[in-house]
Amino acid sequence: KAGVTQTPRYLIKTRGQQVTLSCSPISGHRSVSWYQQTPGQGLQFLFEYFSETQRNKGNFPGRFSGRQFSNSRSEMNVSTLELGDSALYLCASSLLPSGGYNEQFFGPGTRLTVL
Amino acid sequence: EDKVVQSPLSLVVHEGDTVTLNCSYEVTNFRSLLWYKQEKKAPTFLFMLTSSGIEKKSGRLSSILDKKELFSILNITATQTGDSAVYLCAVLLNNNDMRFGAGTRLTVKP
Numbered sequence A: 001k002a003g004v005t006q007t008p009r010y011l012i013k014t015r016g017q018q019v020t021l022s023c024s025p026i027s028g029h030r031s032v033s034w035y036q037q038t039p040g041q042g043l044q045f046l047f048e049y050f051s052e053t054q055r056n057k058g059n060f061p062g063r064f065s066g067r068q069f070s071n072s073r074s075e076m077n078v079s080t081l082e083l084g085d086s087a088l089y090l091c092a093s094s095l096l097p098s099g100g101y102n103e104q105f106f107g108p109g110t111r112l113t114v115l
Numbered sequence B: 001e002d003k004v005v006q007s008p009l010s011l012v013v014h015e016g017d018t019v020t021l022n023c024s025y026e027v028t029n030f031r032s033l034l035w036y037k038q039e040k041k042a043p044t045f046l047f048m049l050t051s052s053g054i055e056k057k058s059g060r061l062s063s064i065l066d067k068k069e070l071f072s073i074l075n076i077t078a079t080q081t082g083d084s085a086v087y088l089c090a091v092l093l094n095n096n097d098m099r100f101g102a103g104t105r106l107t108v109k110p
Helices: none
Strands: A005-007 A010-013 A019-024 A031-038 A042-050 A053-057 A064-068 A074-078 A087-094 A110-114 B003-007 B010-014 B019-026 B030-038 B043-049 B056-058 B061-066 B071-076 B085-093 B098-100 B104-109
Touching (some): A019 A110, A042 B085, A053 A064, A074 A087, B003 B085, B003 B098, B019 B030, B019 B104, B030 B071, B043 B071, B071 B085
Parallel strands (some): A010 A110
Antiparallel strands (some): A019 A074, A031 A087, A042 A053, A087 A110, B019 B071, B030 B043, B056 B061, B085 B104
């Protein structure tokens, strides 16, 4: 069974630009969660989607948004990039929503550098 | 403010040693506590704990939760160099938000 895939693996952008990251969950998984990982803040939850609906959102500004498609693939968009957005963005999929006590499987991440 | 605190922040041991990693939390609306192992990139799931006092075990790893004292421990016995990683603790809240600790960096020397 193929794991969670994320594209692209690496991105370099400049301040003010916008970026879209993609995550394809494990086949059959309907929940996709996004996380930001930085050396200073550690791992932080961004949002979770289940069946094309955003179930919950972490404490991030409105520049961070996402969506989920009918095939469960998810995209995350960051607009008006700031230097502090440089991070590893991880996506995780699970069969059920996070409240369903089921295991999450993480993708390899997208390393975003904002210059 | 919800917070998750892990200790120690880093630990160096030798193969064969037993280690205990700690995670304490102060959150509202606790639902469950999760442990992850992160080696290079993506974390891998280890345990999810929802009830106090019930030990979860997987090979040389085990974990237990104390909901009264608001902490969890992760034990690794007979450590191996492959156990070297950052171990993350996270608390899942009732609103499905997650709060992560800073992690404990474990280094196991041969």
